[in-house]
Amino acid sequence: MVDVVEFDKIVPDLYASNSRHLLLGNGFSIALKPDIFSYGSLYENADFSGAAHLPAVFEALNTTDFEVVIRTLQDASALITLYGGDTELAKALHSDAQYLKEALVQAIAKRHPSRPYDIPPEKYQACRAFLSNFKNIYTLNYDVLLYWALMQDEVDTLDLAPDDGFRHPEDDYDQPYVSWQQAHTATVSYLHGALHLFDNRQDIIKYTWSKTEIPIIDQIRSALSEDKFPLFVAEGKSSQKRDRILHNAYLHKALRSFEGCCNTKKASVTIYGHSLAENDAHVLRCIEKGKCANLYISLYGDPLSDWNQPVIKNAEYLVRQRELHDERSPLKLTFYDAASARLWG
Numbered sequence: 001m002v003d004v005v006e007f008d009k010i011v012p013d014l015y016a017s018n019s020r021h022l023l024l025g026n027g028f029s030i031a032l033k034p035d036i037f038s039y040g041s042l043y044e045n046a047d048f049s050g051a052a053h054l055p056a057v058f059e060a061l062n063t064t065d066f067e068v069v070i071r072t073l074q075d076a077s078a079l080i081t082l083y084g085g086d087t088e089l090a091k092a093l094h095s096d097a098q099y100l101k102e103a104l105v106q107a108i109a110k111r112h113p114s115r116p117y118d119i120p121p122e123k124y125q126a127c128r129a130f131l132s133n134f135k136n137i138y139t140l141n142y143d144v145l146l147y148w149a150l151m152q153d154e155v156d157t158l159d160l161a162p163d164d165g166f167r168h169p170e171d172d173y174d175q176p177y178v179s180w181q182q183a184h185t186a187t188v189s190y191l192h193g194a195l196h197l198f199d200n201r202q203d204i205i206k207y208t209w210s211k212t213e214i215p216i217i218d219q220i221r222s223a224l225s226e227d228k229f230p231l232f233v234a235e236g237k238s239s240q241k242r243d244r245i246l247h248n249a250y251l252h253k254a255l256r257s258f259e260g261c262c263n264t265k266k267a268s269v270t271i272y273g274h275s276l277a278e279n280d281a282h283v284l285r286c287i288e289k290g291k292c293a294n295l296y297i298s299l300y301g302d303p304l305s306d307w308n309q310p311v312i313k314n315a316e317y318l319v320r321q322r323e324l325h326d327e328r329s330p331l332k333l334t335f336y337d338a339a340s341a342r343l344w345g
Contacts, residue, residue: 047107191251274298297315
C-alpha cells in the first residue's frame, strides 16, 4: 500500500523546486473524453475490415508506422510498373496504399473532436489552471487537446505564454501553416509527434485552426491527399520509437530538451496519466539517469487496482535505478490522486 495525496498538497512543493516540468500521457485525453480515447496506438484503432491482409504487411515490415507501409506500397507499385511486371499487382499495391491513408484519417477522427469549440470553455479553464503550475510541458499524445487548451486564452486571465518553437515562415507569411524554427525557447514539446505536425522533407510544419479555420481532420485529409503524413512515433517498442526519434530533428531536440530538464538538480517532474510502461523507456530513462529531485506521479482510483499496481511498481523501479546511477542525487517519489487535479473540471 502506498500513500496517495491530493494534488493541492503537492503544489507548494512544486513551487519550491528549482523548475517544474510536466509529462502528459494518454490519461490527459482520457480524462476529457473517456468514450473515444484509449491507450491503443493508431494501428490498434485502425479499421482493416476492408483489407484484412494489411496487418500482415505491417508485421512483415516490422512496424506499426503508417507512413513506412504506405510509402513501401507506393514504391513497390511504381517499381513493378517500371519493370513491366504484373500490372494488376501494381494496382493492388497502389490501392492498398490509398486504403491505408483513409484508415489513418479514420483512426485519428475516431480519437479526436473535430473543432476546438466542441469542448466547453469551463473545461479549458480547468485544464489551463492545472497547466499553469508548470514551466515546461511535454506530451506523449498524438491529439491536439493540449494545443487547443493552451490557445484558449480568452477563457481566463492566465498568461501561459506557450512556445512550441513553431513560427510563421519568414519567406512566406501567408502560408496556411507555421514551421519549426528550432527555437531554444520552446516550453511545449510533442515527444512522439502529433496529428497537426507534418514533415514535408524540407521543414517540420504545424497546421493550425487559427490560420485556416478549417477543422483539423479536414486539414489532415487534404495533406494526405498530397502525400504528406502526420509526424507520429507509433512504433510498439521503446527501441523502435527511439530510432525513429533520433532520425527526426524535431523529435530528437524535444527528447533532448526533456532530458535536460530531468538533469537539473532540485527540479521536479510531474507525470499525469501515464503507466510508465516499458514501451516508453526511452523517455523514462531521462528521469532514471537524471538529477531531478522530485517525481510526482498520478494514480487514478484505488492504488491496489490492477491498473495502478504496475504504475507503482514501475515508479519504484525508477527510484532504485536512480540510486544505482547516482546515489548522490536521490529521487523522491510522491503519488497523487489524478481526480483531485480536476484536470478538465
